[in-house]
Amino acid sequence: MNFKIISIFIIVLSLIFLGCVDQKTGVTPVPTPTITPTPMPTVVPTTVQPTPIPTIARTQALYISDVHDSYGFYKVTVQNGSSNYTNHTLTINASDTVKWISVTETNSPLTIVSQEGLWDNSSSRLRTSYSWFNYTFNNPGNYEVYIKEFPKVAHQKIIVNS
Numbered sequence: 001m002n003f004k005i006i007s008i009f010i011i012v013l014s015l016i017f018l019g020c021v022d023q024k025t026g027v028t029p030v031p032t033p034t035i036t037p038t039p040m041p042t043v044v045p046t047t048v049q050p051t052p053i054p055t056i057a058r059t060q061a062l063y064i065s066d067v068h069d070s071y072g073f074y075k076v077t078v079q080n081g082s083s084n085y086t087n088h089t090l091t092i093n094a095s096d097t098v099k100w101i102s103v104t105e106t107n108s109p110l111t112i113v114s115q116e117g118l119w120d121n122s123s124s125r126l127r128t129s130y131s132w133f134n135y136t137f138n139n140p141g142n143y144e145v146y147i148k149e150f151p152k153v154a155h156q157k158i159i160v161n162s
Helices: 004-021
Strands: 060-069 072-079 091-092 095-100 110-112 132-137 139-145 156-161
Touching: 060 091, 072 139, 091 095
Parallel strands: 060 095, 091 156
Antiparallel strands: 060 072, 095 132, 110 139, 139 156
């Protein structure tokens, strides 16, 4: 009897296994998703840029130099700027203008002469009191002017900065 039970058991088992081999299930296998890491965004360090400071356009200054037959170049006043006039030396910037005005009481003619020959001496002749001549210094450098009729009177030095 043991033999019969064992035989039946083996046949039942073989039928179970034979039926499973050809039988297809209705379930489609789902592929396992592959997880790819998302790249981290590249962080670019930023440099703080300073706010540009607007440059203020410099206005042209006008220097008025009083010229006297006895005292020479004794006083300088300025419009649109500040004046530094010490020891007959005037410091200005390029594109500034110097205006020489005769303040003689005798109406003696005075001629302003540029030692560097910047202008024609006939145009710089101050014939009467309160007549004037002006010149715009566009190039940096050191210049010297004097009164032609009184060459021994202290010369005026003009330093032009850029």
